[in-house]
Amino acid sequence: MICGVGEPKFTGTGDPDINTVILYHATLEPKYQEALLKVFESILTGHRTYKIKWVHALFTVTVNLFEYTTSPTPLEKAKTIYSYLFKDVIFYPFKDGLVYGDGLGKAIKNSSLANVNCRIIDIQPGELELNSGKDVFVITIQTNDPYDFSKLMQ
Numbered sequence: 001m002i003c004g005v006g007e008p009k010f011t012g013t014g015d016p017d018i019n020t021v022i023l024y025h026a027t028l029e030p031k032y033q034e035a036l037l038k039v040f041e042s043i044l045t046g047h048r049t050y051k052i053k054w055v056h057a058l059f060t061v062t063v064n065l066f067e068y069t070t071s072p073t074p075l076e077k078a079k080t081i082y083s084y085l086f087k088d089v090i091f092y093p094f095k096d097g098l099v100y101g102d103g104l105g106k107a108i109k110n111s112s113l114a115n116v117n118c119r120i121i122d123i124q125p126g127e128l129e130l131n132s133g134k135d136v137f138v139i140t141i142q143t144n145d146p147y148d149f150s151k152l153m154q
Contacts, residue, residue: 007022007023007024007025007026007094008023008026008028008059008061008091008092008093008094009021009022009023009091009092010023010084010089010090010091010092010118010120010141011089011090011092012084012087012088012089013087013088013089013090013117021080021081021084023061023063023081023139024067024068025063025064025065025067025068026061026062026063026064027061027062028059028060028061028093028094029059029060029061029062030057030058030059030093031057031058031059031060032057033055033057034055034056034057034058034142035052035053035054035055035056036052036053036054036055036056037050037051037052037053038050038051038052038053054146055146055147056142056143056146056147057108057118057142057143057147058140058141058142058143059091059093059118059140059141059142060138060139060140060141061138061139061140061141062136062137062138062139063077063081063136063137063138063139064128064134064136065077065078065135065136065137066128066133066134066135066136074135078125078135078137081123081137081139082123082137084120085120085122085123086119086120086121087119087120088117088118088119088144089117089118089119089120089141090107090115090117090118091107091108091118091141091143092107093108108143108147109147110145110146110147111147116143116144116145116146116147117143117144117145118141118142118143118144119141119142119144120139120140120141121140121141121142122138122139122140123137123138123139123140124137124138124140125137126138
């Protein structure tokens with residue numbers, strides 16, 4: 001993968017706390033180019049032109065809660081994650097590669113190289129397979145502000 005592999009993590013920005021939550025046993029589905037387009041269409045010819053207003057990123061993270069067997073237990077991990085619903089976080093998609101280039105981790109950045117706050121906008125409990133008893137959380141994280149994907153590749 002262009003930006004690395006490994007477990008994603010997020011850090012709270014003060015509400016409920018500033019702890020870091022590492023999402024072990026998780027899979028990440030990033031959508032780095034969630035652009036808001038303004039479409040202009042000619043009344044005479046029907047020709048369309050597009051102007052990109054800004055670009056956001058949208059991440060879907062599936063956390064396999066059933067993989068947590070000791071400390072934390074699946075219930076403890078679920079409570080920790082759920083406490084961040086509708087809260088702002090600093091999101092680190094991967095623990096290595098270009099996004100985590102310094103080994104400690106780099107968050108999503110804007111064109112000024114400042115961290116872009118993200119918000120956990122949805123957490124859906126579910127099962128890995130129907131009636132399997134393997135609990136999962138599907139977390140949706142979206143950037144609050146526009147960001148610059150090219151800064152991830154520097």
